Amino acid sequence: LKSTGTDTLTGRKRATLATVAASAGVSVATVSKVLNGHSDVAPSTRSMVEAVLQQHEYVAPVRRSEATARPTVEMEFDLALNAYSAEILQGAVDAAAELGASVVVSIKAGPDRTVSWARDLATAGRRAVIAVTGELTTSHLTALSRARLTLVVIDPMNLPRARVTSIGSTNFAGGLSATQHLLSLGHRRIAYVGGPAGAASNQARLHGFRAAMEAGHATIPPEYLHTGRFRYQDGFARGAALLELPQPPTAVFAANDYTALGIIEAARARGLRVPEDLSIVGFDDTQIARIASPPLTTVRQPLREMGAVALRTALRLAAGEKVDSHHVELATELIVRQSTTTP
Amino acid sequence: LKSTGTDTLTGRKRATLATVAASAGVSVATVSKVLNGHSDVAPSTRSMVEAVLQQHEYVAPVRRSEATARPTVEMEFDLALNAYSAEILQGAVDAAAELGASVVVSIKAGPDRTVSWARDLATAGRRAVIAVTGELTTSHLTALSRARLTLVVIDPMNLPRARVTSIGSTNFAGGLSATQHLLSLGHRRIAYVGGPAGAASNQARLHGFRAAMEAGHATIPPEYLHTGRFRYQDGFARGAALLELPQPPTAVFAANDYTALGIIEAARARGLRVPEDLSIVGFDDTQIARIASPPLTTVRQPLREMGAVALRTALRLAAGEKVDSHHVELATELIVRQSTTTP
């Protein structure tokens, strides 16, 4: 006859009003009033009860309507939304629609994730959290696991040591094919304008670049190697610096499309033509690659599909199913447009 | 001691398992099993009970957590997500975060909205729906009003005759200032590459263009007027056509940024330089305007703020508050960058 109240994922019992009341030395009724913000509770009692609720990690019970009807996943973006986020989100929303699920969008605000943040999400009935391109901190992970929320990360900035499920793409292969493309056109002086030195995706792209250059017996002068933050401004500034060099590159591999567009503009501002005077390859194949002038040769990341896979994986994990692999890498593909030609 | 179970909005009693069981002539236990998909129910009983549930419009009880903690708004985009949607969404999500609300993203899939679609949203606990740049059909409105859901539209394609709350921007003033800018640079041969002929925002921009041209005593040859669908390809195709003309324009006002980028590329593909050989003004000031090559002179719509205002208005209306006006227009502003110069 008893309902266990057991959390399916962790096996730990969920705190009930009764638990909390006993622990706080008050009646269940009083705890209920505190939870509902009723005014007829002494301030001192209220704060004491609130502390005990915290301590027991009380979460409102999940109703069937929440539990079955429309699973909801929180998709959290680290930065302002843009064409890149839009593609990933599109994939997740499409996949959710197929499964009858919902996607809530949020944008990381505070400096770091707190336990109460995660608990609020659990209370609001979220099944899982998908973090996009975020930096995974220990507090982030702790908060989520305390709240018993499933986490899936897309293209994380750092590779977490804990066993976190992540979705990425074949960045090394992408860097390799972008560079091989430039080499095969006859370029030898090729620069790389990358992302943050610590970013996992940037490292993989850089190593792909290096591997192709070595295989092609092309040297990389140190002044051809730049880091950045995946932004247009980085491309503009680094691109300008590269073009000032006594021996400027004839081609640049940019670590993403925004950076590539910045380099295009740096070239245009100096009266140089792309691709005649400078070839540029980007990375991502967001919408901006197609509408750039000239249209950008770039390495396609299947962003929509990454969003879709993340959503499906998150839901599967939240339902207690196993997934084959804790890290999935989808294939990248070189898309040749008009920003590259022979030197 | 009784809890009313009354729907606060309609005053109608919500059906409970007991109601349904009595009506179906079975026990409460059986209804519960049907709802939870347990296997120990005869198929005939199951389908009969399901029919009665339907008929009584049974909805699972709403928990405190759903009812108070986090109001949720459904934001529905008519087309695939892009840089434009991203800006609006960003504004809505930021405003929601301030109010402790959540934004669920969906993308219009089917040809038209059904009553069950709206009821599903109500069942899932949505407080309101925000429709972005959609075409408002009667069935859309009927479905929402039947489900007693608040609707706010952003930049709708058609001006609904019913009293719908809508958020837009000063498109006429924007079209005017874009054109005045080109005229003041000395241009006389100015073309307009617009959106759909029936789109309200396009009409207002076109009339702003016309008003400025008339005031400046500049004539508009009919072949300088084009419609489109706000897409890059439209700009590319129409731009190419304009440049083929025996008497090509020296400047083009494009009805949005995507169209403007298409025109830039059409010019570049013909060996023309922007702005030296052709000046171009866009509309929206999405991120792509800043990263275009050259950076695009454009009319800024405060897209983020439009998203924020829509969200706040939707929540206010859903809470039963009155709003001052059923149509709000936020101010546009000309942003001069590098795609315009003297002819």
Added chain:
DNA sequence: CTGAAAGCGCTTACAG
């Protein structure tokens, strides 16, 4: 301001 107690809406182990 507090809590005992009634009650609500739902679920479930079990008897038939």
Added chain:
DNA sequence: CTGAAAGCGCTTACAG
């Protein structure tokens, strides 16, 4: 396959 009944977790009118 069905339902009476125990029970869970929560809320609330009311007595003190």
